[in-house]
Amino acid sequence: MGVSMATAKMWVERWERQQRRYAVDREERFTVITDVVEHIAAGRSRPLLLDLGCGPGSLSARLVRRLPGAEVVAVDMDPVLLELGRTHHADAARYVDAVIGADGWTRSLELVRPVDAAVSTTALHYLDEPTLLDTYRAVAALLRPGGVLVNGDHFPPAAAPCAQITAQVGRRRAERTGGHRHEDWGSWWAAAAQDPELADLFAQRERRRPAPGGGGGTEQVCAARHAELLRTAGFRHVTPVWQFGDSCVLVAVKG
Template sequence: MDVAVSTTALHYLPAPVLASTYRALAALLRPGCALVNGDHFPPEESPCADLTAHVGRRRVERTGAPGHEDEDWESWWRAAAADPELTDLFEQREKTRPASGDGNQHLSVARHTELLHRAGFRHVTPVWQAGDSRVLVSLKG
């Protein structure tokens, strides 16, 4: 396989499961090929968290799609849950959701990088960022 891509999914995995997932993906990828992960990565240091969140909100304000300027992640999910066509899917989602919290494991880019290196990815770098949303590219060694 030449590339594996994930968006806004891997942040739900606990570190041991994420490490196993990264190892499995590394086993599927040929040397020099890439894993691309677009996800939410919290800042490494908590004093930067407010600034990161502010930058992300301001970007949405500047570039928001018409009619969706005030829509954040939570309001998007509320609107989707209110759609009658999605009722069955949301019922299934609620059955498998973690009992507490939002399920986000809040692992930093540094922690993901550490797990990726252990899994066999030699080069790991963010190639895009807006607030805490980033695209992280990892090349298999």
């Protein structure tokens, strides 16, 4: 039995609010990512876009509002978030259940033509460096020449004093804009787990939970290191296009 539209709407709207605690100027970040994609897709009647770590479809929905002719393939491994996206943002994307960075994960996307742009927001930071490099290589192989990977996330500077400063700037910005008034990540998940409509999905989620120590990055990779990994993976040009504190949109162009 699927999730009702009313239930999906409620939990997605609560998700949107709680995410404002973490992504500094989240809506502006989404807008900048979409600006880049719009530029890359100019002149293409049906651009193919890939949303990595799509969650409940927040970025996919914004992309298709700006680019209504786009085809979006949205991938995530979380059954709860995927079902919320499929229900609430059903027309935004084709949702794919896959573990980004796992062996052969791109085959499950069933793509039949090159991708114009791959996007991600606050989703790839859990990957360790070897997996991140493999993921960048896999995405580069999917992109057409001149295609882009656009990643909006927290990219702290390598130097600890600078990282502390950028983090503080972000925290103060969130305080000024009211982001900390919203429930946090843990509270959202705890509340959603009590919803009877989501019980089966949470059971699936629990079965997929990795064993303790079962991988995943423990430290965020700095922007400079991301750029090195991207160039190693086959992206010729890498540049930040927007930043506030350590929240940044990084664009990599395939050579």
